[in-house]
Amino acid sequence: MAEKEVKYDESKIKTLSSLEHIRLRTGMYIGKIGNGSSHDDGIYILFKEVVDNAIDEFIMGYGKQIDITLKNPEELANEQEYCVVVRDYGRGIPLGKVVECVSQINTGAKYNDDVFQFSVGLNGVGTKAVNALSSRFLVESYRDGQFVQAYFERGVLKKQTKGKTTEPNGTKVSFVPDPEIFKKYKFEREFVEKRIRHYIYLNSGLTINYNGQKFYSKNGLQDLLIEELKSENIYDVISYKDKTLEYAFAHTTNYGEEYFSFVNGQYTNDGGTHLSAFKEGILKGINDYAQKNYDAVDVRDGIVGAIAIKLKNPMFESQTKNKLGNTEIRQWIVNTVKDSLLLFLNRNKETASKLIEKILLNEKIRKELNAVKKEAKAMAKKIALRIPNLRDCKYHYTDKTQEAEFTTIFITEGQSASGSMIACRDVYTQAIFSLRGKPKNCFGMPQSAIYKNEELYNIMKALDIEDGYENLRYNRIVIATDADVDGLHIRNLLLTFFLQYFKNLVLGGHIYILETPIFRVRNKNETIYCYDDVEKEEAIKKLGKSAEITRFKGLGEISPKEFAQFIGPDMRLIDIQVHKDTVINNILTFYMGANTPERKEYIMQNLV
Numbered sequence: 001m002a003e004k005e006v007k008y009d010e011s012k013i014k015t016l017s018s019l020e021h022i023r024l025r026t027g028m029y030i031g032k033i034g035n036g037s038s039h040d041d042g043i044y045i046l047f048k049e050v051v052d053n054a055i056d057e058f059i060m061g062y063g064k065q066i067d068i069t070l071k072n073p074e075e076l077a078n079e080q081e082y083c084v085v086v087r088d089y090g091r092g093i094p095l096g097k098v099v100e101c102v103s104q105i106n107t108g109a110k111y112n113d114d115v116f117q118f119s120v121g122l123n124g125v126g127t128k129a130v131n132a133l134s135s136r137f138l139v140e141s142y143r144d145g146q147f148v149q150a151y152f153e154r155g156v157l158k159k160q161t162k163g164k165t166t167e168p169n170g171t172k173v174s175f176v177p178d179p180e181i182f183k184k185y186k187f188e189r190e191f192v193e194k195r196i197r198h199y200i201y202l203n204s205g206l207t208i209n210y211n212g213q214k215f216y217s218k219n220g221l222q223d224l225l226i227e228e229l230k231s232e233n234i235y236d237v238i239s240y241k242d243k244t245l246e247y248a249f250a251h252t253t254n255y256g257e258e259y260f261s262f263v264n265g266q267y268t269n270d271g272g273t274h275l276s277a278f279k280e281g282i283l284k285g286i287n288d289y290a291q292k293n294y295d296a297v298d299v300r301d302g303i304v305g306a307i308a309i310k311l312k313n314p315m316f317e318s319q320t321k322n323k324l325g326n327t328e329i330r331q332w333i334v335n336t337v338k339d340s341l342l343l344f345l346n347r348n349k350e351t352a353s354k355l356i357e358k359i360l361l362n363e364k365i366r367k368e369l370n371a372v373k374k375e376a377k378a379m380a381k382k383i384a385l386r387i388p389n390l391r392d393c394k395y396h397y398t399d400k401t402q403e404a405e406f407t408t409i410f411i412t413e414g415q416s417a418s419g420s421m422i423a424c425r426d427v428y429t430q431a432i433f434s435l436r437g438k439p440k441n442c443f444g445m446p447q448s449a450i451y452k453n454e455e456l457y458n459i460m461k462a463l464d465i466e467d468g469y470e471n472l473r474y475n476r477i478v479i480a481t482d483a484d485v486d487g488l489h490i491r492n493l494l495l496t497f498f499l500q501y502f503k504n505l506v507l508g509g510h511i512y513i514l515e516t517p518i519f520r521v522r523n524k525n526e527t528i529y530c531y532d533d534v535e536k537e538e539a540i541k542k543l544g545k546s547a548e549i550t551r552f553k554g555l556g557e558i559s560p561k562e563f564a565q566f567i568g569p570d571m572r573l574i575d576i577q578v579h580k581d582t583v584i585n586n587i588l589t590f591y592m593g594a595n596t597p598e599r600k601e602y603i604m605q606n607l608v
Contacts, residue, residue: 018104019155022132026181029129036186038575039194040269040509043177043185046133048195049126050086050173055199055265057090058206059310063170065089068196068210072186073179082136082174083187089170092143099150099157102127102139102173127173131155133182134175142167154178195267197227202265202308221248221306224260229304235354240340247278247337249305251358254585255447256504257300262308263316263324269508272317272324274333278307281337288338289345290356298362309333365447372448373466389434390462391422396473403429409462409474410514410567411435412555413481413490421480421567423560430567431474433462438486439493442500443592456497465502477505478573480514482554495576496592499584506578515572516558520550529562531572 022029026042034041047070054066069085076083093101131137132155140149147165151158177185196210200217201224208215217223222239225248229237233250240247261268261275268275283299309329317323345352395403409431412418418434425432440453450456464471479494481487491513498505505511517529521539523546528539540547552558558566566572578584590599 018128019132022129023155023181026133030133033182035182035184036188036191038509039191039577041185042133043182043187044191044195046130046175046177047084047187047192049130050084050175051195051199052265053127053171053173054086054088054090055203055206057088057170058203059265060090062091063089064205065207065209068208070187070189070192070211073176076176079136082138083176085172085174087170087172089168092169092171093139093141093148095141095143095146095148095162098139098141098148099160102131102137102150103152103155103157104128128155130173130175133178135178135180136174136176138172138174140172142169142171144169154180198224198260198262198267199265201227202262221246221260221308224248224306225250225304228260233304234302234358235351238341238344238351240337240344242336244310245307245333245336246309247305247307249282249303251302251355252304254302254503255501257303257305258504258507259304260306261324262306263314264310265308268316268322268324270317270323273326273330274307274309274324277330277333278305278337280330281334282341284334285338285341285345286355286359288342289352294359295363295366298359298366301362301366302358307333369446369448369451372451387458387462389436389458391418391425391432393426393431394428397475398471398473405475407431407474408476408478409433410478410480411459411494413487414556419556420558420560420563421555424564425567431462433459435490438490439497441493441496441592443496443588445500447501450501459497460502463505465505469502469504469508472505472510475510476512476573477510478512478514480516480555483516483518484554487554492591496588499578499588503578503584506576509575509577511576513574513576514567515574516552516555516563516566518552520552520562521547522550523547529566 026033030042030045031040032038032042034043036043051066051068054063057063058066066089067085067087071081071083073083127139131139131152134152135154137152137155138149139152140147142165145164145166147163147167149161151160179185193210196208196215200206200208200215201220204217204220204223206216219239220241222237225233225237225239229250229252232252232254234252235250237248237250259271259275259278261271261278263272263274279296279300282303282305283294283296286299287294311326311329313326315325317325345355393407395401395407397404397407399407406429408429410418410421410425411433412421413435414437415434418432422432436455439455439459440449442449442453442456450460460466462473463477464473477498479491481490495506495511498511515531517531519530519536519539521528521530521536521543523543526543528535528543530536530539536549540549555563578587589595590602
């Protein structure tokens, strides 16, 4: 039977209000929705947008304190309480425009450079998106003894109150993320606290009171690095600050390089022009001081740095502001960093000596590694012209296409596990790499160990990260192993490999673990896949005790037809996150090091 033709005429053309558009196309405004388990989930973007407006007041010189209260939905005592309450002591929204400023798109003072020179917020969109995506939203503005209060539900104004007040000037915003959009969400306190720490480091002199705890920084980015480094730095943190640019950096004994970059207080996770110019300025400043031409790799290996700039007209590559695109600022940053660093090194000879010593050590290690690389590459050519056990996909992360974001490589446990995935994968964006056995435990080994182990070498080549992360072929690296002891061991070995040599893949949010169902519960009419015992019991209740129950012992037991839905758009992924670089070595030492008695005792005490 032929499908009925849908008539396309004037009646099919719709015009959405800004409120309807935000709620219908939420991702355009706040990125992914999520449930709070990832640092960039929507509830944290809502939180950030409200706090950003309070920060803007401080930046412009009004109010040195911000009060924040945060609770999860289950912690609310009644409907008079809110999940997030943010109170600043700035100028307060002009009383005649309170409703418009939180409900009408493209309304706000951020377009006026006289009022907000270095705005953080989404230029007339942020608070409106928070309002539209909240089940309850309350805004209160206090100005010179007068106040206006406006209460909204899902972006619709329900009540407005005006009157006199003894409250000091400022704005107070309270909201509850809408459970219709953010299902089963939970604020992770660690993510919120890290964001608050960024705020105080970027705005030295600002006090943030968060859930009864006081946060304050006197030295800005220098304090940020001291907190992150935990005394692992080889020399004292080098720092510089003027009205529009601030930076800090130091070297550690770790592999790789790590940076924190900010624009107008916004954390730019993917860097951009300001970060690349910062790195170039460091290189030029050191080379000018030493009167040498050190390789950039030798200067940057082991470095941990932070840069924050203020711009009147920042241009970002996405609505959520992960990467800065302004090209005209490059030379200004390069020159400022180079000149200030050169001055510092000339004035601090002891620090300069330790820095140069680290660079020379990096140079020595690199040359030794190059000799090993040459041997490994010669051996690899003899083995095969292509990477063994890799089934590649058409698009890659380096492609300038809309598919690049979805490019994924699954690292699987043997041929049987990869068989079903190869048969049902999306050949355009999903690649499969099959391990031959358990990878080597590489904890504590030098980088040359990669070139002496065929399996580890092939993983590195498949990802194309040998010479840096610029050519990373896949946005998501997904470890797909069985949910048994061997599978979990392989998972730990792979995580050790990435954390030991390529930790920026983890810190950058590229490493995931695939969750696949453990049970299948079905009757003649319906099939339910369950990921734990709780879901299994719920499925049995729904389908009846006579339902057939199957336990999958490994990925290879799941048929291609079934597996397709588990690696499709709704696949369940655990995002591997390490919130502080300094904890990595401690974690690996305990779980993968030679401290067998301590680890055994821990396992015995915590064995369920």
